[in-house]
Amino acid sequence: MANAVIDVAELGKVVPSGEGSLTILHEISFSVTAGEAVAIVGASGSGKSTLLGLMAGLDLATSGSVRLGGENLAALDEDSRAELRGRMLGFVFQSFQLLPALTALENTMLPLELAGRGDAPATAEAMLKRVGLGERLGHYPKHLSGGEQQRVALARAFAMRPQLLLADEPTGNLDAATGAQIIELMFDMNAESGTTLILVTHDEALAHRCGRTLRLAGGRLVS
Numbered sequence: 001m002a003n004a005v006i007d008v009a010e011l012g013k014v015v016p017s018g019e020g021s022l023t024i025l026h027e028i029s030f031s032v033t034a035g036e037a038v039a040i041v042g043a044s045g046s047g048k049s050t051l052l053g054l055m056a057g058l059d060l061a062t063s064g065s066v067r068l069g070g071e072n073l074a075a076l077d078e079d080s081r082a083e084l085r086g087r088m089l090g091f092v093f094q095s096f097q098l099l100p101a102l103t104a105l106e107n108t109m110l111p112l113e114l115a116g117r118g119d120a121p122a123t124a125e126a127m128l129k130r131v132g133l134g135e136r137l138g139h140y141p142k143h144l145s146g147g148e149q150q151r152v153a154l155a156r157a158f159a160m161r162p163q164l165l166l167a168d169e170p171t172g173n174l175d176a177a178t179g180a181q182i183i184e185l186m187f188d189m190n191a192e193s194g195t196t197l198i199l200v201t202h203d204e205a206l207a208h209r210c211g212r213t214l215r216l217a218g219g220r221l222v223s
Contacts, residue, residue, distance in 0.1 A: 004031040004067070005164050005196045006055060011064035013050055013219075024050050025219045027064065034163070037190065037197040039207035042216035048200045051216070052168055055198070056089060057081035069163065086115055090157035090165040090195070092186065094172035096149040098141040098156075104128060104148075105137040108156045115160065127155035131185060147178035151185065158189050165190060167199045171206070183209070 013025040025047045032038050042048050053059040055066055057073040066073045069088050073081055091097070098107045105124055112120035128137055131151040141149055150170065157165055170186065171179030183206060190197050199210055207213045215222050 003033050005034050005036075005069065006198070007031045007065075007067040008051075008055065009065045009067075011051070011054060011066065012062050013047075013054065013059075014062045023219060025054075025061075028216075028221050029064075030214055030221065032164075032196060032198060034196055035194060036212065037187075037199070037210040039210040039213045040198065040200045040216060041202060041204065041207045041213055043202065046216040047219040048216055049168060052166055052198075052200050056091070056166055057085060086111065086160070088163045090160060090162035092150070092153050092157050092165065092167040092170045094169035096141070096146075096153050096173070098149055098152055100141050103138050103140055104133060104144065104152045104155075107141070107152055108159055111156060111160050123159055124155070127159045128152070130158075130189070131155045145178075146174050147182060150174060150178075150182050154182070154186060154189060158193055158195070161193060162195060164196045164198065167197065167201075169201055170199070171201075171203070 009029050011025055011028040012023070014021050014023050028051060040048055040051065054061050057068065060074055068084060071084055076084065102110065105128065108124035108128055109120045112123055117123065125137060128134060131154050133148060133151055136144065136148060144152065167186065171182055174182060187209060199206070201207055
């Protein structure tokens, strides 16, 4: 699709298993266009996280293709895929993925610094203020609540103004009230920045917040 931010075509993933092999994904095809919010739902073990890893180029498919910003990920070497990720993608994970030895400000600055941005401190501070953590800049992850850690993760993800945000069960480790606050914040920031959102979740109510839902079962897309 010409204006697709990401295009997945006949994607398959097979891994060794015992004496044979295990097919995790079967010929998955879909496209996501700029500005869309798409939920990928399915039971545990349906292949959601594997699909997310393939879309990000963190792993390579056995068959089919992923085109991110028009680039075929399989045709790029590891360094080129990392460069494309840094330029195009933001990530929000269930487990926050903050570096424990860095403060909230330093965690948020990290992708900006890796991209050589001279405005990293100011941009990171502004993003942390946007998520309500202006008073927590010097705090380390162990001194932040789960909700606060996920706010740092949101600030870090949006700091680079990514074209595509990949969110993997972003409220999975949070209580219901905190999770609801994080989701409101994520959708607000997504709208403000005009980012394309792909959200992996097993939460049907959360999926309904997106404009379109893709359903995985047994490694296949089902209607």
